[in-house]
Amino acid sequence: MMPNLSEIKDDMTKNGLDDLIIKLDHIAYRVKKGERVKAMAELANAVPYYEFKSFKVISMNAITSCIKLDKTSPVVVVSEGLDEDSIVEKYVKKHGGRIHHLAYLVKDIEKVVEIQKKRGITFTTDEIIGSEEEGIKQIFTMPTQTANHIIEYIQRFGDFDGFFTPSNIGVLMKSTEKLGEA
Numbered sequence: 001m002m003p004n005l006s007e008i009k010d011d012m013t014k015n016g017l018d019d020l021i022i023k024l025d026h027i028a029y030r031v032k033k034g035e036r037v038k039a040m041a042e043l044a045n046a047v048p049y050y051e052f053k054s055f056k057v058i059s060m061n062a063i064t065s066c067i068k069l070d071k072t073s074p075v076v077v078v079s080e081g082l083d084e085d086s087i088v089e090k091y092v093k094k095h096g097g098r099i100h101h102l103a104y105l106v107k108d109i110e111k112v113v114e115i116q117k118k119r120g121i122t123f124t125t126d127e128i129i130g131s132e133e134e135g136i137k138q139i140f141t142m143p144t145q146t147a148n149h150i151i152e153y154i155q156r157f158g159d160f161d162g163f164f165t166p167s168n169i170g171v172l173m174k175s176t177e178k179l180g181e182a
């Protein structure tokens, strides 16, 4: 059985996680192929978001757009698959369009993962993805049992402000013309 919230909080504090996990960095949606722009418009209609970046994620065979409310608020990332074989489209076929993960900025990802593994948290990969040279390190937990979404831990280096390792993305312009070429 899960311990209660105050027991968990005490345990997190005791393990030093209060100081290592800084803030919500981004929220990532996965939506049906062809519905990324509609999803962004829906969100932007409710909250004054602006689009600031779009790129192709090669490993997922998907296009990802990022919208922001302001400089400091968590970014909202919306991905759609480029074809039926895309991991994003397969996910959406199974679960519907929805939030895929919540990403939290951390200070020392190795330390966080080491502590969390000891505490029984399981991850989708054995190793942390990315490197300091690439500007980003990240890892994903297994989905939560209650809401079936993933928690990502992310650490950035230098002025890198992306969401995936650079080797993993193709930069896109925002215009549909360029999007067609991707």
Ligand SMILES: [Fe+2]
Pocket: 026, 028, 101, 103, 152, 163
């Ligand atoms: Fe992410």
